Amino acid sequence: SSGPLVLGIETSCDETGVGIVRGHTLLADAVASSVEEHARFGGVVPEVASRAHLEAMVPTLERACETAGITLSDVDAVAVTSGPGLAGALLVGVAAAKALALGLEKPLYGVNHLAAHVAVDQLEHGALPDPCLAMLVSGGHSSLLRVDDVTSSVTPLGATIDDAAGEAFDKVARLLGLPFPGGPHIDRAARSGSSVAIDFPRGLSSRRDLERHRFDFSFSGLKTAVARWVQAREAAGEPVPVADVAASFQEAVCDVLTRKAVDAAVSAGIEDILVGGGVAANSRLRVLTEERAARHGIRVRVPRPGLCTDNGAMVAALGSEMVARGRTPSSLDLPADSSLPV
């Protein structure tokens, strides 16, 4: 494989990631996670995340270079997530990337975290189809994006108006006494439950809501409905059927996500849907997206789970694309922007 060697740094949430790519070829993807330090709080604690990034940055960088069999002086460009994300966490990555770019005298590329979640698929399935519809679902975001050019033209069509999909999974898991992060545990528990056991609400799906929020999501009402249902059971002294609650909740989330993603693609005449973010690992979401997309002749691309969750490879992948498309590098006063729009 040819092309410049691009190093990518990701620190927007609780994963310290350093990825190295050449073109669409992944050479290293080192990730250090502080997820266990947050587990007892039931969610990511920003201050804890920042400190963990600071401690993990240099070892993760060294591990990535070692895996790729390169030294830092081989790097042709440095890419970094400049937002959106936790402000203090982003600053650690941005500062590290600036130091590298300055020391190596190589260009710096600040990239958008959401666009990077899209670009990462090129490492697995090759060049992105233009346009494509991206459904990004994680603990921090839930968005539908129209992607015409991942380096310069990504248009938000809709997003959650309250909780992110992964956040809903995590909160419901907590209600059910499952560990954090709860998504994989709900996914597993749901396999032995019935998805039609309990009729949980589908957020923003009434005809009236669809008029204003056709491609938006809401998961906080669903979370509250699950909490009420579980509490009523407990108050009546009856056991909570964890598997049925998990399966019915998961179905409510996946039903709305896939319905709206396919609707967005069909209405825009887009023939490819890309799913990304940690929740893309959900087994039901994968199956239902495939099923509904296939009815309209739409193809679905989902990167492997390790590339769906936050990592440095996605940042390197987008940086590599920016170099390939001749985008202007960022200046060394690149800010970290916690609410950076796509």
Ligand code: KG4
């Ligand atoms: O992308 P990610 O690693 O980090 C960010 O939040 O940005 O996503 C983590 C989220 C968590 O909320 C986790 O519960 C969820 O992804 N998740 C899942 C599954 N695996 C991870 N949710 C549902 N089903 C899964 N199998």
Ligand code: ZN
């Ligand atoms: Zn993410």
